[in-house]
Amino acid sequence: MHVITDNWFTSLTHHPHAPRRLFIFPFAGGGPASFRQWAGLFPATDILVACLPGRENRSAEPIVTSMDELIAALLPAIAPLLDREFYFLGYSMGGTVAFELTQALKQHGLPQPKHFFVGACQPPDTPPISQRLHLLSDEQLLRELDELGGLPQSAPEEIKQMILPALRADLSLLARYPSPIRPPLYVPISAFCATADALVTRKNMQRWRDKTVMHFKLHDIEGGHFFLHTQRHLLAEIMTAEMPQAYIEPELLAPELAAPLSMRIAK
Numbered sequence: 358m359h360v361i362t363d364n365w366f367t368s369l370t371h372h373p374h375a376p377r378r379l380f381i382f383p384f385a386g387g388g389p390a391s392f393r394q395w396a397g398l399f400p401a402t403d404i405l406v407a408c409l410p411g412r413e414n415r416s417a418e419p420i421v422t423s424m425d426e427l428i429a430a431l432l433p434a435i436a437p438l439l440d441r442e443f444y445f446l447g448y449s450m451g452g453t454v455a456f457e458l459t460q461a462l463k464q465h466g467l468p469q470p471k472h473f474f475v476g477a478c479q480p481p482d483t484p485p486i487s488q489r490l491h492l493l494s495d496e497q498l499l500r501e502l503d504e505l506g507g508l509p510q511s512a513p514e515e516i517k518q519m520i521l522p523a524l525r526a527d528l529s530l531l532a533r534y535p536s537p538i539r540p541p542l543y544v545p546i547s548a549f550c551a552t553a554d555a556l557v558t559r560k561n562m563q564r565w566r567d568k569t570v571m572h573f574k575l576h577d578i579e580g581g582h583f584f585l586h587t588q589r590h591l592l593a594e595i596m597t598a599e600m601p602q603a604y605i606e607p608e609l610l611a612p613e614l615a616a617p618l619s620m621r622i623a624k
Contacts, residue, residue, distance in 0.1 A: 364415055365434035366405040369396035375403040377442040377600070380435070380470075382451030382458075384477070384507075384583075385531065386524030388413040392585075398593035405438065407431070407451070412523040420526040424534045428457050436467060444600060445470040448585055449557075450527055452478025453534065456568070460539050469544050473569070474596055476549035477582050479561035480568050482536050490528045505555060505582040545572040547599055549592065551584045552577055574599070 366380070367389035379402050383391055389406035390413055396404060409427070411420035421427045435458070447455030452475040462469055490501065546569040550562040559577070566573040576595055578584050585592065 364408060365431060366438065367408050367414075369393060369404040369406060370402070372401075372403045375401050377401065377444070377471075378403045378405055378438060379444045379446060379596075380438075380455075381406045382445070382447040382455045383407065384449035384451055384585075385527035386412070386520050387448075387451075388523075394586075395589055395593070398589065399597060407454070409523070409527075411526055412520070416519075416523075420523065422526070422530060422533075424453070424457055424530060427454065427530070428461050431458055432461050432465065432467075439468045442471055442601075443468070444472050444474065444596075446474040446476070446596070447478060448475075449477045449582070450531055452476065453481060453531070456481060456539070456542075459542055459544065463542075469542070471544070471601060472596075472599060473542060473544045473546045474549070474599075475546065475565060476578075476585065476592070477551060477554055477557050479557050480564050482538050483561055483564060484536075490532070507583050539568075541567065542569045543571060544569060545599075546574075547596070548573070548575045549578050549584075549595075550575060551580050551582060553580060554582045554584075556582050 369389065369392065379399055381392055381395070381404065383389075383406065388408050392404075392406050398404075408415055409421060410418035421430065431454075439462075445455040445459060447453065455473065455475065459470060459473060546565050548562050548565045550557070550559050559575075563575055565575075578588050578591065580587050
């Protein structure tokens, strides 16, 4: 993985000449390492995962405590990377972050994503799932995470202690998030709903329809809240199919991408 732009984004693929970018915004407590198996799932795409302070290579940095503060920091970090076609995928808490960032891009006259993908996340202005998760004891919080399929109780103790501060901080940020009423996006939205998600209901995922004036589609995906791990190939297949299939000049690609793409175009 290659860290760029003052540590805010980590490239899983490091294809600087790729014609499009996919920005991924992780779940609470998550970071680029949670998506390392996504590298290579999207052809001709530079995959960039947001890395918030207080985790992974930024573990020594002060944790962000409010959504406004987070968006204000993400905006100048992402702006130089919007020089080509790009897409957002927000997963769980990351869906809220991606939505607020898209609103901020519009307010500042910056480019919008070509498509907004969101999974396991109820839309803003929906009553919060819980405002007390961050108040649970370490043992209770880890048990909740295990039951959701995020981290098994059998995980090494050092791993648990490593993720707890960021997880608790993110949950605290969400608990204070005011869920404001925002105007709908002028961006197509595709939502992914897990069939056995104990946190986010299908009814709430359907409410993302109200967050766009453009096309909306809801996909039912087998699994629980963390289906991004078990169903990553299916998710990538659906997302790739819903990305506009524009012709891409081979010479604009990095050498390792040009030949495969030109062969696909020839077909």
